[in-house]
Amino acid sequence: MCQLLGMNCNVPTDIVFSFTGFAHRGGRTDTHHDGWGIAFFEGSGVRHFVDHQAAVDSPIAELIKRYPIKSTNVIAHIRKATQGQVALENCHPFVRELWGRYWVFAHNGDLKEFAPILHGPFRPVGNTDSELAFCWLMQSLREEFGDTAPAMPALRAALERLVAQVAAHGTFNMMLSDGTALFTHCSTKLCYVVRKYPFVTACLSDEDLSVDFSQVTTPDDRVAIIVTEPLTTNEAWTQFAPGELIVFVDGLPQ
């Protein structure tokens, strides 16, 4: 099993604090040492970093902890290989383009007897069940809506239906974003917190580090953090229900 971290905000925000705690699970406070990755949307562009080294040893992870890239949608993943060897092409998140937007996807879990027929333009490059599921989701969305992106209610309804079909094959905790919304689905384990005014001091579980968000935010800021296991010891994390899909837009669950 791997671990997921997502962020969705109403103003571009850096993820340095949360990523610092999360990256420690990649080989130090946990056993997720088979690679890691993170993708940041900036406008419609994406910065995508993957590394098959453990996050705790990776010079690229070190850069991200020091360099505050500001983004409204971020997806990060640390990997413990269950299917597919340890290789760069198997590191999440994966990126594809659909409807002139980049889509970023990461998965935690394991799928059994999941072998959809891919007859469209989306094919896995690596050999994980996760990338296969992502390609099938992209193919299915394109089949359903053609060459034009649908409005949010139709997109959400389609994803709820499609994600449930994948989740019937095993554990499918996942995060998906097109840069405007963060779609999150829980099979077994996912939780979130919304940081908003009045901001408090948060203390990381995985490292002796705290930050007073009131010093680095404005009263209008709103930041949702979604993660496999709570990152902080003094915030009220909301657990997802099994089978629940939550869409975050502008830092709020919809």
Add this chain to the structure above:
Amino acid sequence: MCQLLGMNCNVPTDIVFSFTGFAHRGGRTDTHHDGWGIAFFEGSGVRHFVDHQAAVDSPIAELIKRYPIKSTNVIAHIRKATQGQVALENCHPFVRELWGRYWVFAHNGDLKEFAPILHGPFRPVGNTDSELAFCWLMQSLREEFGDTAPAMPALRAALERLVAQVAAHGTFNMMLSDGTALFTHCSTKLCYVVRKYPFVTACLSDEDLSVDFSQVTTPDDRVAIIVTEPLTTNEAWTQFAPGELIVFVDGLPQ
């Protein structure tokens, strides 16, 4: 006009030396300060770094100069905006997936009255003529060969024909790689050198730096460097002819 740098080798090689000189053209020794990017193939996976800061100021470029990522196919680009605003989504190289492989593309030049109809799955995310040309190349290859990658002779012949159609609209110096070969086309300015045994000491044009490649290579290594303008003062660079497409495989022009 932008600048391009490509590397194709028979064994994974780091590009630190050549990138160091090239990155200086991004805002120091030249005026290419509207962003930059680089993509490295590692097996079938890709590391993709883009930044809309000048390469000379970018902490990510700094990381790449210090961290020797080894790759057999690399494409880098520094941008001086001619079409499309300065934004992350307009930074080259661009990446798409076709036939279960990643394809990486970068372009130097300017296209006029180039407005192909995109009716397939590849759409630009940004608003450059370059990404549009890349999407059209991907769409055209998929139309011609369907869902199965062709053998190299057929692929090369198709690309020669398609690239000539784009180049009829202006300047189309470009680099394209699927991780197995580096396809390079010159409209106006491109040159290459093949570094092989016996290796010599090379001196950068853009910085007071030299490296004795005989100390860091084996006699079997072969590295082709392809670039807009020669990077070193003491190597014999071969100029491309206008309209020439050269495919590099295992460090050799084919």
